[in-house]
């Protein structure tokens with residue numbers, strides 16, 4: 273599905289930039305859409321390609337329809353949009369446009385003859401096969417970059433997670449960027465543009481995307497069927513990333529459990545995936561992300577009130593992170609389990625961080641930004657600060673590849689100790 277450009281929420285500066293670009297007649301041939309994961313970079317790239325490939329693009333105003341679509345922009349703001357009806361728009365919707373090439377790491381599977389690749393990088397085979405071609409006599413591959421546009425309105429290559437390109441793949445691409453054929457556009461999507469060769473960066477127009485503000489993310493989640501409380505809770509812990517929040521929502525708790533026990537049947541999986549994300553699954557359970565928030569906040573409440581009994585923070589965090597990784601593997605069987613567990617630990621530590629942030633606000637007399645299921649504990653501000661520091665140190669160590677179980681054990685002990693000491 274291609275979202276209209278005007279429906280990209282939380283990126284007014286990007287849309288302002290694209291407005292100027294689309295209104296002029298000169299357009300950069302190589303772009304880097306840079307910014308955190310899950311804030312709309314890929315969606316915007318596809319929407320931009322759709323406008324340029326469309327046969328009858330039309331001006332669309334921010335004030336079209338019953339209300340202003342993007343509160344961050346002037347109601348008079350207008351932007352060129354794809355018509356949604358021409359042959360090109362229909363082909364994009366069907367995923368079969370001959371001039372729109374989406375390049376992503378899962379394609380490694382197509383070109384890795386050994387079948388062993390974990391697809392954690394974008395190999396040179398992918399870049400050659402999907403973009404540049406290969407002129408070597410024993411392995412000739414036609415270049416998609418230099419063939420003519422099939423529908424005559426230019427060609428687009430969108431490379432997702434472009435920073436995962438191996439150096440030789442980046443070098444192969446660099447040669448192509450030096451003299452791109454007219455009417456050919458490349459968009460490199462990256463959450464980590466510093467991992468791209470500086471020679472690539474210097475040839476590209478860099479468009480910075482921001483984390484989504486809390487209220488924009490909350491609105492986007494409510495538009496997808498969440499209650500206001502759910503939307504605001506989820507917005508808080510997803511670091512301004514709609515993509516991340518949607519990934520958590522698209523997994524039912526059943527699937528997470530099935531991963532630990534036995535595989536769900538194809539039929540029951542199909543039934544579950546038909547549910548809208550925010551709806552409880554067949555068991556009446558909300559998506560597991562709300563269980564993580566509830567369980568972790570409840571645990572923190574109890575520890576702070578000396579009612580935790582035999583509760584073990586490290587165990588709970590490890591269990592939640594494991595469930596998180598299980599869901600991730602269901603979604604992308606090529607993903608690295610270790611990376612997912614680390615991501616899960618970061619998420620759970622993030623929930624603790626938000627709980628502490630609420631306590632700090634309560635201690636200093638400011639209102640929490642969104643209602644987490646926490647109670648007033650009357651903890652002293654200094655001690656909360658100390659716990660926040662422990663939490664942040666732990667998050668840095670997860671990033672630096674520390675041993676996850678040892679880290680959780682020491683972090684849990686340190687935070688529990690501090691909370692119990694008061």
Ligand SMILES: [Zn+2]
Nearest residue numbers: 326355358361
């Ligand atoms: Zn169209």
